[in-house]
Each structure stands twice: as structure tokens, then as C-alpha cells.
Amino acid sequence: MRLLKWLLLRALILVFTFGFFTWAGSVTRLQGTNIRAYVPDKNNKGVRVCKGLRAGMSAQVLSRGKTMARVKFGNDAQPPECRNRWAWVPHKYIAGGTSPNAARPPTQDDAITEAGRCPGGDCSPGASRPTASLEALFSQNYQPLIIVNDNDGSRQSMRNCDQFIKLDGSLGPFGRGTLQAIEAVDPGGRCFAGGQIPLAVCPRYGSFSPSQRLKFWVYAFAAIAHDESGCNPAATNPTDGVGGSDGMFQLEYAWWRRRDSDRNARFCPHRPTNSRNLTFQFQCTASILKDVHCASSKRPGGRPLGRGMAFWTQLQGTSRVTSRMIAAYPGCR
Numbered sequence: 001m002r003l004l005k006w007l008l009l010r011a012l013i014l015v016f017t018f019g020f021f022t023w024a025g026s027v028t029r030l031q032g033t034n035i036r037a038y039v040p041d042k043n044n045k046g047v048r049v050c051k052g053l054r055a056g057m058s059a060q061v062l063s064r065g066k067t068m069a070r071v072k073f074g075n076d077a078q079p080p081e082c083r084n085r086w087a088w089v090p091h092k093y094i095a096g097g098t099s100p101n102a103a104r105p106p107t108q109d110d111a112i113t114e115a116g117r118c119p120g121g122d123c124s125p126g127a128s129r130p131t132a133s134l135e136a137l138f139s140q141n142y143q144p145l146i147i148v149n150d151n152d153g154s155r156q157s158m159r160n161c162d163q164f165i166k167l168d169g170s171l172g173p174f175g176r177g178t179l180q181a182i183e184a185v186d187p188g189g190r191c192f193a194g195g196q197i198p199l200a201v202c203p204r205y206g207s208f209s210p211s212q213r214l215k216f217w218v219y220a221f222a223a224i225a226h227d228e229s230g231c232n233p234a235a236t237n238p239t240d241g242v243g244g245s246d247g248m249f250q251l252e253y254a255w256w257r258r259r260d261s262d263r264n265a266r267f268c269p270h271r272p273t274n275s276r277n278l279t280f281q282f283q284c285t286a287s288i289l290k291d292v293h294c295a296s297s298k299r300p301g302g303r304p305l306g307r308g309m310a311f312w313t314q315l316q317g318t319s320r321v322t323s324r325m326i327a328a329y330p331g332c333r
Contacts, residue, residue: 028071029095030057037071037087038238049239050082053093061094062086068238069094088238134179141169142215143330145222160231160248164222171218174231174248174278178221179214181282185267191294192217192286198293201306201315201323202332216329221285223325225249227314233278247281250312251288258284264291 035053057078059071068088077083142165163174171179182192190196193210208216222231225248229235236253238244243254251268252258259270267287273280288311295302306315306323314322327333 026061027058028061029055030059030089030093031055031095032093035089035093037073037082037089037093038068038244039082039085039087050079050085050087052079053082054078059089059094068244088244090238134176134183137179137211137214138171138176140171140211140215142171142175143219144169145219145226145325160233161222161226163231164218164225174222174225174282175218177278177282178218178286181279181286182214182217184283185264185286185290186294191290196295196302197289198295198302198304199306199326199332200304200318201326202329204332208331212331216332219329220326221249221282223322224285224312224315226325227322228312233281234276246275249281249285251275251281251284263287 030053032055034051035055037050037053039050057073059073059077062070062072068090070086071089071094072086073082073084075083077085144165144167145161160174163172164178165175166172186192188194189210193213195206195208195210195213199205202216205213205216225231228250229248231248233248234246235248235250236244236246237250238253240250241252241257243252243257245251246253252261252263253275255270255272258268259265263270263284264287267280268284269280275281289305292309292311293303293305303309306318306320306326308316310316312322314320315326317323318327
């Protein structure tokens with residue numbers, strides 16, 4: 001009888017242990033050379049690189065993203081600063097570690113092809129199509145984002161930035177995606193077309209007509225994307241804060257950061273999402289601009305873009321890089 005009870009107890013322990021680890025995540029081993037992991041600092045306000053990890057070391061997979069997995073190291077990890085810590089580890093360093101979301105990570109050329117084929121980059125069935133008012137804006141001329149070479153004075157549009165506005169002034173797929181995102185996030189037109197976002201970087205913005213304001217915002221989105229990623233929708237920065245950032249606007253990659261920052265869950269989902277999706281990138285960017293800067297009951301006068309608080313560091317002052325690029329828009333001064 002004692003033997004039976006002992007066997008039953010052991011069986012329950014095994015079932016509980018197996019069930020717990022199945023729920024918490026699978027155990028894997030690291031592979032490759034020059035393995036790096038990105039470990040949050042003690043204040044959880046940034047990350048540091050943990051080098052010297054060796055192939056064959058075990059780790060528990062907590063979750064998987066597009067290009068990295070979130071893992072937990074045990075107390076035998078080397079080097080010591082990785083012990084009992086969770087970290088982001090690129091899939092290539094994890095045994096069998098390809099992204100669960102795709103056979104291969106999407107490239108920026110894939111994203112550009114997608115954007116050119118589908119309005120706003122959204123190819124899903126039933127995806128919203130542009131309204132008549134947007135169709136009219138699509139065919140108008142725009143101010144291209146020109147980069148002046150300080151060495152020889154030559155003027156050019158950085159690769160991919162002409163996907164917003166081409167050098168001939170015609171609207172590119174990223175420009176169309178911007179306008180559709182603005183319409184989705186601000187359907188009444190109060191903030192963007194209505195001029196309720198004050199702009200320290202463009203003092204005469206208030207005198208623009210509604211259509212001129214929308215044209216301005218395509219240029220502004222291109223300027224932000226230029227400085228953040230070179231207008232590359234597949235750009236990643238795993239060392240940016242806790243959880244990293246990615247996309248052409250370098251938005252929060254970790255869904256819980258979007259939640260903790262109280263982003264609009266409709267446009268910046270508080271759950272794991274494909275942050276390479278262009279519709280997400282445009283709409284979440286427009287939503288952040290609206291929520292942070294547009295006039296509201298809490299901020300009757302709004303929060304000026306280009307002065308003080310802003311999501312993007314290079315917009316936190318009129319002398320910052322992105323602020324100066326936007327200020328160059330014709331008619332702003």
C-alpha cells in the first residue's frame with residue numbers, strides 16, 4: 001500500500017512538473033558562435049548586451065517574436081550576469097530557431113512590394129479601401145522630402161523615402177498609407193485636417209487649408225521615418241528601451257509597452273501583433289501623434305509638436321534633426 005501511494009505521489013509530481021513547463025514554455029539550447037542576448041537592466045529602463053554565451057547552454061523559451069525569442073536563463077548560465085535573467089535572443093541562436101510567424105523574416109523589399117499592391121499595405125480580405133476624398137488627394141502633387149548632401153550640394157531622396165513622395169511630386173504607396181491611417185485614426189478630421197495639433201516646427205500651419213494640412217502630414221511622416229529608420233519598414237533595434245523597437249517609425253515592439261504607455265488599443269494593440277504590418281505602422285504612428293499632441297478636454301490647447309514632450313526624441317525641440325526637416329516644408333515659415 002505504501003508503495004502504491006509513493007508511486008501515485010511520484011506520478012502526480014511528474015504530471016504537475018510536465019504540465020507547468022509545457023505551460024511556461026519549452027526548454028531549448030543555444031547554438032552558433034558569438035552568441036548575444038539582450039538583458040534588461042536593473043531598472044528595466046534599457047537593455048545591455050550579454051556576450052560570451054556558449055552553444056549548448058539551455059534556456060527556457062517564454063515567448064517568440066518575429067526575429068527574437070524571449071528566454072529565461074537558469075542559475076548555471078555563463079557569463080554570471082545572465083544567470084536567472086530573462087533576455088531577448090535572436091532566433092538564429094536558438095536550436096531550430098526560425099520565426100514562428102513566417103518561413104523567413106520579411107525584408108524591406110517585401111514590405112515595399114506589399115505596400116504597392118495593397119492600399120496602406122493591408123492585403124487582408126475586406127481591408128478598407130480609400131474614400132473618394134482620399135482618391136482625390138492621391139492624384140495631387142506633393143512636396144518631396146529632399147536630402148541635401150553637405151559635401152557637394154546635390155539633392156536626392158533617400159532610398160525608400162520616395163515611397164512616401166516621389167521626386168516628381170507624385171504620391172507613393174507609403175504616402176497613401178499615411179493618408180489612410182490619418183483618416184482611420186481621425187475620421188472627423190478634427191486633429192490633422194482640422195489643425196488641432198499645434199506645431200512649433202511649422203508656425204504657419206494654422207493658415208493651411210485642410211488639404212494642405214494633409215499634404216504636410218505626409219511630408220512629416222516621411223521626415224520621421226527618414227530619421228528613425230531611413231524609411232525602412234523592416235528596421236529593428238532590439239536595444240531600444242525594454243523590449244526593443246522596430247518598423248520605419250521605430251514603434252514599441254513589445255505589446256506590453258504599448259499597453260503600459262496607454263496607447264489606443266485599436267491602433268496600437270495591447271497583444272502580440274505583427275509589427276511589420278504596414279497598416280499597423282501607419283495607424284499606430286498617427287494614433288500616437290493624435291493622443292499626445294491633439295487638443296482635448298485635458299489639454300485644450302494641445303501639446304505643440306517640436307517643443308517638449310514627444311514620442312520621438314528628435315521632435316522634442318525645434319533644433320532637433322526631425323524638427324528641422326519638417327520646418328523646411330514650404331510655407332511653414
